Amino acid sequence: MPFRSPLFYWLLAGRAGAQSYTPEKLEVAVSAIYDGSNVIVRWAPADYESWKWGNEHGYTLVRINTDSESTQDRYAKLGSGLKPLPEEEWESLVSYSDMAKVAFEMIFRDSLEGSYLENADFMTVYEAQRARENLRVFCLMAADRELDVAIASGLAFVDNSFFRRGGISILRQLRPGAG
Structure with a gap:
């Protein structure tokens, strides 16, 4: 222990x-x-x-x-x-770890930033903020499951x-x- x-x-x-x-x-x-x-x-x-x-x-x-x-x-x-490791250095980790796949996807997914939010209505901005927060939460969940993924992240x-x-x-x- x-x-x-x-x-x-x-x-x-x-x-x-x-x-x-x-x-x-x-x-x-x-x-x-x-x-x-x-x-x-x-x-x-x-x-x-x-x-x-x-x-x-x-x-x-x-x-x-x-x-x-x-x-x-x-x-x-x-x-x-x-x-986080550069994108090209994740290949070996992603090949054997599902949690690495999750973290990789969350870190390197196309950005949810954008000028489209500048004139957006309240619900669009709210949903974009929730989507951003989900990226962080899923990456943290994957990192919590495997130390190698946490280090790579x-x-x-x-x-x-x-x-x-x-x-x-x-x-x-x-x-x-x-x-």
């Missing part, structure tokens, strides 16, 4: 270039499980805009090692640019450099963006 460690996570807003859209608020829920040798970190964007932004810009995962006797933290960048990281010893607690940061 995996050990659930009370690790703390938070999301720090990164800077986006002037040419790209940044949602007003980025929300991501993060959890981790220690399985005896690794810490499996997973995250789930809370809404479509956060999911879409994360797919385009990726995340940076930072571990902060601190102990009770030192006031200085040691930062270790575990990964940056954590986002840019929604998980396996930290095999984690260590436990007396007096050390581990904190992590998940930041949007590749920096």
Whole structure:
């Protein structure tokens, strides 16, 4: 049975270039499980805009090692640019995993964005928003079922450099963006 460690996570807003859209608020829920040798970190964007932004810009995962006797933290960048694999790299995963097929389809499906929504009536906009949210939900469902799919979707990281010893607690940061 995996050990659930009370690790703390938070999301720090990164800077986006002037040419790209940044949602007003980025929300991501993060959890981790220690399985005896690794810490499996997973995250789930809370809404479509956060999911879409994360797919385009990726995340940076930072571990902060601190102990009770030192006031200085040691930062270790575990990964940056954590986002879905490029379309051409999904072929082998999709060949044997139905969940990978679902995630792939949700990530790379033709965008539901469009200028047709600018002058649309309320119900058209509402239905488009529901369709967008379904893309995120189905991708998260597929990622939740298989760790390989979560990693390929840019929604998980396996930290095999984690260590436990007396007096050390581990904190992590998940930041949007590749920096």
